[in-house]
Amino acid sequence: MTTVGNPGSTTAEYERAPSRFTDRITADGRDGWPAEAGRYRLVVSRACPWASRALVVRRLLGLEDAISLAVVDPLQDERSWRFTLDPDGRDPVLGIAFLGEAYAARDPGHDGGISVPALVDVPSGRLVTNDYAQITLDLATEWTALHREGAPDLYPEPLRDEIDEVAEDVHRNLNNGVYLAGFAKSQRAYERAYRNLFACWDRLSERLSTRRYLVGDTITEADVRLFTTLVRFDAVYHGHFKCNRNKLAEDPVLWAYARDLFQTPGFGDTVDFDHIKRHYYRVHTDINPTQVVPLGPDASGWSAPHHREELGGRPFGDGTPPGPPAAEEVPPRGRAGAPGA
Template identity: 70%
Template sequence: MSYVADSTSDGEFNRDTDYITTRITADGRDGYPLEPGRYRLVVARACPWANRAIIVRRLLGLEDVLSIGFCGPTHDERSWTFDLDPGGRDPVLGIEYLREAYNTRIPEYPKGVTVPAIVDIPSGAVVTNDFAQITLDLSTEWTRYHRDGAPQLYPEPLRDEIDEVAQRIYTEVNNGVYRCGFAGSQRAYERAYDRLFTALDWLSERLAGQRYLVGDTITEADVRLFTTLARFDPVYHGHFKTNRHKLAEMPVLWAYARDLFQTPGFGDTIDFVQIKQHYYIVHSDINPTGVVPKGPDLSGWLTPHGREGLGGRPFGDGTPPGPTREGERVPAGHSADRVD
């Protein structure tokens, strides 16, 4: 997503959470019914919020019914761009800037243009950029199009607990790293830092005796935590000053993150090159030189994690997703060698 945020008078970072909340549903109650091939999911591999949608779409096997468009890792004040595509245009939507789809829905769209966004291909208009609801709807509204063996990422009996854990992850970790990085005063930064590591300590304690956050299978809560952990050492530890410990120095969380990274559908979506390019180039107020770090060493992501000893079944009664589709693979050399 873009950083549609401001700071309070004491320098605390506040994220703008006013999204386009129209939903694509099985009954079409918002005017956008499920139709294979009608919608396009627009993402950027660099963005943790978009990365969630990439993972969930892949785990559920929705590639044939929901196409995907990849923006480049950087953007300007106008919006995300399709500079990875020939001619700098999305081949399906025919646009150069994602803002064009936002303006089609809401003329002169006044807010930050964010990813992920789902675009209605016939009209060229954004349907929704409500990142939290998008992945939940992929799990609950798109069920008729799930692949055989798709996991239950949002099982009904566990939804209350998933929601509770996911909310704390969002406020204290997903958004907590940004609260550190964009703090406008020393006091605001130190408060944000303490909140973040209090939450990470809580997660370490929770995960010390169980393989996954809720129940014995991967759920939406794990997807939401993973995308922040994957960016912790390459970006947040230095760039956002979340430097009490590196992820690799937090034994439980590091093992948990490696476990997920080595699970098909997770690590095969992570592009460390684009992640670093995005944060270190776009955030010119934090990193005015635009120099992108060469490290860290990524080989540790493939080391044994030992989490199998805690039990758990990654996909429950389901199966892993198949190999990543041609055209959707992370470029060679942009990640650790992955298990496809």
């Protein structure tokens, strides 16, 4: 996640910069990066929906002991993501103050964006990949030898075409659609993004009115990708990005679906509403020049009953839910109902 996508764009439409580093960490190490416990560090911002996908998948698959976690400050400076939440302002494992240092170790000439999620090779300190779309798929399919016992299959082979189709619609019109609306530089570009977003919204609401999950009867990659946008919608996208036809809490189907996932181990326990709101409202000064962060909305509703179990489905299929998160990985603020949420 970067703050402005492609800052060099001269068009009225927001353009998301593509992932620059797309090496893959695989079981056979064919790109030179084998899946090994303890070798890589996942760097995330809890504010970022793209990084949050990796947080959720890592929890669901039980990869916490295999891949260590670094959380950056939700506020950036001119050098982008920084480790000011850690003692002495440095990541205790990588020893760096800015994520950009891992990018420079990979490519000293890199002058593009510094984005999360990022997987960094601990021995060399080099960035391996910032390909947010591929990272979670590889965690699900290439790291299976290190999955916890009872880990779900988030990308089942018989359903991959359908998952990809649904995920592409969600990405184009909702995941990225909120940014197309929020960063639009003309009324026409904004209205186009707004209409596409809510057309997709209505398709999803109809689809989920009769089924608990997007594809099949268990949680898949498609649900992870939708959740990380929905959980930010009322807190940020509805007002800050002008996606205000309706709130998530005003759609009975999607609101219940989002609460169902939020209350599922591995989803809500990765969410930090404080980081989310402070990042968007304080970093996007072109949209919110005062940098005032709203106190609402009330997050306690995320804990309300959802009744989605009446639709059937088995969240983890033949598997089991993950155990509680490690104490040091529980967001300290911004949990549902917590002060400052």
